[in-house]
Structure formats: structure tokens, C-alpha cells
Amino acid sequence: MQTVYLDNNATTAVAPEVREAILPFLGELYGNPSSMHSFGGQVGNTVETARERMAALLGASPEEILFTSCGSESDNTAIWSALQTRPEKRHIITTRVEHPAILSVAQYWERQGYRLTLLSVDGKGRLDMDEYAAALSDDTALVSIMFANNEVGNIYPIQRMAEMARERGILFHTDAVQAVGKCPIDLGKLPVDMLSLSGHKLHAPKGIGVLYIRRGMRFRPLLRGGHQEGGRRAGTENVPYIAGLGVAAELAQQHMEEERQHVSRLRDRLEQGLLASIPHSMVNGDIENRLPNTTNIAFKNVEGEAILLMLDRLGICASSGSACTSGSLEPSHVLRAMGVPFTYAHGSVRLSLSRYTTESEVDYVLANFPKVIETLRAISPFKD
Ligand code: PLP
Numbered sequence: 238m239q240t241v242y243l244d245n246n247a248t249t250a251v252a253p254e255v256r257e258a259i260l261p262f263l264g265e266l267y268g269n270p271s272s273m274h275s276f277g278g279q280v281g282n283t284v285e286t287a288r289e290r291m292a293a294l295l296g297a298s299p300e301e302i303l304f305t306s307c308g309s310e311s312d313n314t315a316i317w318s319a320l321q322t323r324p325e326k327r328h329i330i331t332t333r334v335e336h337p338a339i340l341s342v343a344q345y346w347e348r349q350g351y352r353l354t355l356l357s358v359d360g361k362g363r364l365d366m367d368e369y370a371a372a373l374s375d376d377t378a379l380v381s382i383m384f385a386n387n388e389v390g391n392i393y394p395i396q397r398m399a400e401m402a403r404e405r406g407i408l409f410h411t412d413a414v415q416a417v418g419k420c421p422i423d424l425g426k427l428p429v430d431m432l433s434l435s436g437h438k439l440h441a442p443k444g445i446g447v448l449y450i451r452r453g454m455r456f457r458p459l460l461r462g463g464h465q466e467g468g469r470r471a472g473t474e475n476v477p478y479i480a481g482l483g484v485a486a487e488l489a490q491q492h493m494e495e496e497r498q499h500v501s502r503l504r505d506r507l508e509q510g511l512l513a514s515i516p517h518s519m520v521n522g523d524i525e526n527r528l529p530n531t532t533n534i535a536f537k538n539v540e541g542e543a544i545l546l547m548l549d550r551l552g553i554c555a556s557s558g559s560a561c562t563s564g565s566l567e568p569s570h571v572l573r574a575m576g577v578p579f580t581y582a583h584g585s586v587r588l589s590l591s592r593y594t595t596e597s598e599v600d601y602v603l604a605n606f607p608k609v610i611e612t613l614r615a616i617s618p619f620k621d
Contacts, residue, residue: 238552241598245438246387246415246531246589247556251481252440258484259442262477270474271465280476287483291447294486295432296423303448303469304479308414308435309338311448312381314459314470315410315431316342318450319379320351321457323408326378332356332364333574334391339381339412340570352376361523362391362575369398377407384413384432385420388571388587389522390531392420399428408454414438418489419497419528430454436478440591441485445478492592500590501529503599507588508532510603515610521577521585530590535581536610538619544586547609553602556587580619 242250262280270281288299295302305311316329316339331343333355340355347353354372356364364382373380380402385392395411402409410431413422418439424432429451436445450456450469462471489496512518517537536544541557548555567573568582577585588602 239598239601241553241601243588243590243594243598243602244554244556245591245594246390246528246587248437248443249440249591250593251442252485252488254488255441255481255484259477259481262480266476270476271463283480283483284474284476287479287486290483290490291486294417294422294490295449296425296427297449298452300467301424301449301452303450303466304474304482305446305448305470306444306475307446308336308412308433308438309446310459311433311435311446312336312338312410312412313342314448315433316346316379316381317459318431318455318457319408319410320346322455323378326376328352328354328374328376328378330354330356330369330372330377330380330382332358332382332393334358334362334386334388334571335381335383336387336412336414338414339383343381351378356382358574360576362386362389362521362571363523363526364393364398366394366397370401373401373405373407375405377402377405379408379410381410381412384411384416384422385528386522386571387415388569389533389575390415390527390589391523392416392526392528395429396427403428415528418485418493419500419530421493424449424451436482436485439485439489441482442478445475445482447482496592497529499592500594503594503596504530504532504588504590507590507599507602508534510599511606514603514607518610519581521572521575521581528589531587532589533585533587535577536584536586537580538617539584539610539613540617541584541586543613544584544609547613548586548606551605551609553605556589557585583619 268277268280270284288302291302292299399409408430411429413432414435417434432449434447437443460471521533545557572582
């Protein structure tokens with residue numbers, strides 16, 4: 238049975254070019270980049286080349302790139318540093334639709350006595366700019382808004398939101414884990430102070446991330462100890478994965494436009510095909526403004542988990558908009574924040590494509606998906 242992998246917002250395949258770049262550092266090139274000798278030094282050069290490649294993808298300077306262990310660490314570090322460097326400010330702004338790497342950390346700080354504003358979204362997952370403007374205050378230590386949503390793919394107006402924060406002298410962080418490699422980002426023009434990304438969403442391995450920190454910004458490390466990364470993060474660098482991430486960044490930069498066209502064409506064909514062949518289905522999110530590789534489709538009166546299990550038997554990998562919390566299948570916090578009706582939210586499925594998705598894979602899904610919904614609806618306890 239073939240595997241059709243349509244869960245690229247969860248993680249991506251490591252690109253062969255990235256794997257090639259990693260292997261020497263798991264073999265003969267095992268030096269420590271901090272060593273004084275040239276055996277370590279050659280490894281140090283690789284780290285710096287990767288930093289330059291990542292900086293080039295983002296329109297940043299190499300010294301603004303801090304390597305971390307993952308997107309979650311970058312998000313935690315950004316919040317930590319903002320609060321530590323502005324201790325007199327006691328207010329945080331973020332949104333109801335963030336990834337838990339931001340949302341649960343912001344809620345942690347709320348329990349420590351910070352005031353937290355969670356911006357709401359409308360039925361399409363869009364933010365209200367008036368609500369945002371009203372929330373900004375002299376007491377705000379940090380605004381953190383995701384660049385693109387992992388579940389529905391919505392892209393948020395980061396340019397405008399960051400400008401508004403800057404006008405008030407407020408630090409602005411964006412969780413761009415889902416956007417880097419999929420959307421052009423030029424930090425020369427985008428006035429954000431910090432940006433987080435994760436290697437495994439752009440065809441590098443799991444366990445490597447980046448925090449961009451704008452030059453001149455005050456910063457406090459989360460991990461203390463050695464002087465690696467210019468004293469901004471202790472811990473011997475993950476040289477193999479940093480080397481791989483550098484190559485992944487270069488590939489993303491070289492092929493961004495053609496990949497965007499490739500995935501959006503296939504995504505649109507898939508989405509339109511499913512909507513046309515399956516009654517009572519609709520797209521969740523803002524179709525005018527979303528990631529080119531993502532669709533999140535709600536099927537009325539079916540359970541998302543059941544759809545996923547049946548798709549799995551057909552070799553199709555997808556994600557649902559539900560999270561199994563304490564035994565009950567609750568729709569995800571994102572769909573709940575959007576107010577998607579329960580009968581639809583419950584049966585929502587995210588399909589996310591990559592550069593490796595093919596036309597024939599889309600054909601296979603279009604040929605098999607409608608039967609899955611038909612079968613499940615026939616046995617569904619939910620009826621109109
Ligand atoms: N932020 C967003 C928007 C994500 O989608 C993810 C991963 O799914 C993360 C943060 C966390 O990244 P990592 O898995 O590298 O910790």
C-alpha cells in the first residue's frame with residue numbers, strides 16, 4: 238500500500254540534500270566548534286555557514302540568528318527574554334489561536350502575576366485590529382502573534398501589527414514556525430524584534446530551531462552555562478542538524494516561488510475536489526489569506542478521529558482538528574476560538590502538502606476520501 242503523506246504541518250521529510258549535509262558530522266567531523274584546534278575549527282566554520290544561509294533566507298544578519306533545539310524553545314526564550322529585560326512591564330498580548338508553545342507559556346506567566354490579553358478571532362480565524370490597538374498599553378512587555386496558524390493556515394497581518402507595537406515602543410515576537418520556507422519573509426522590512434522557527438517544518442530534522450533576535454536588542458538567555466552562541470544559549474551546538482538546517486534554508490530560498498505554486502495548485506485541486514464530491518463540507522479558515530500548502534476541511538456529522546483512522550488504513554496521513562482530552566473528543570482550541578459549529582468542528586481534517594506531494598497522490602485521495610465520509614455518515618449517531 239502506498240503512503241500519501243499529507244501532514245506536513247506536523248513535520249516534513251528530511252530532504253536528501255539535507256541528509257547528505259548532516260552525515261559527515263555524524264562520522265569523521267565530530268569536533269567541537271568551541272575547540273581551539275583546527276579539527277574543531279572546521280566544524281565551527283560549518284556552523285557559521287549555516288548561520289549565514291539562514292540569515293539569507295530571512296533577510297537578516299548572521300549575528301541575529303541564534304540556534305536552539307526546536308520551535309518551542311525559541312518561543313519560550315523569546316517570552317522569557319522579553320519579560321526579563323523589561324521587568325517593570327507586566328502585560329502580555331497574544332492570541333487565542335497560538336500554538337501551545339506560546340499559549341501555555343503565556344498562561345504560565347499569567348499565573349505568575351502578569352496580565353494577559355488573548356485576542357479573539359472571527360469565524361474565519363481573523364484578528365480584529367481594533368481590539369489589538371485597544372489592547373496595546375504602556376505596561377505591555379511583549380506582543381507575540383503567530384505568522385501563520387498551524388491548523389487552518391491563516392496568515393496574520395504581522396507587518397501592520399509589528400509596526401503598531403513599534404510605534405508604542407513595545408517588543409514584538411512572531412512564531413513563524415509554519416511560515417518559514419512557505420512564505421517570503423524579509424526581516425529587513427518586517428519590523429519584528431524576534432522570530433521563531435523550527436527545522437523540521439522545512440525539511441530539516443526534528444530537534445533544531447532558530448530564534449532571530451534583532452541586532453541591538455537587550456536579551457537574556459534561557460539556558461545558562463557555557464558561552465556558546467555568543468553567550469545567548471549555553472550548550473554545545475547540535476552541529477549535524479545546524480549543518481542540515483543551513484542546507485534546508487538554502488533550498489527553501491532557491492525554490493520558494495516554484496514550491497509555492499506547486500503546493501497551492503495541488504492543494505486547490507484537492508480542496509475543490511473534496512468539496513465538490515462530499516456534501517455538507519466546508520473549509521475552515523481564511524481562504525483569502527492562508528499558507529499555500531494547507532487546507533482544513535470540516536465534514537458535518539462525522540468524527541475527525543474516525544476519519545483519520547479510516548484514512549490511515551488507506552495509507553493517507555492527515556491530522557484532525559480535535560484533541561483527545563481526558564477521554565472526550567473536544568474540537569481544537571483554534572476551531573473553538575473561531576466558533577465553528579460543533580457538528581462541523583468535530584469532523585475537521587487538516588491536509589498539508591509539501592514539495593514532495595505529487596499529482597497522483599492527490600488523485601488517490603480524491604478517489605478514496607469521499608467513500609470514507611459516506612461510510613462514516615451511514616453509521617454516525619449524529620443526524621440532522
Ligand atoms: N509553533 C507552531 C506554530 C507550530 O506549528 C509548532 C509545531 O507544530 C511549534 C511552534 C513547535 O515547534 P517544535 O515542534 O519545533 O517545538
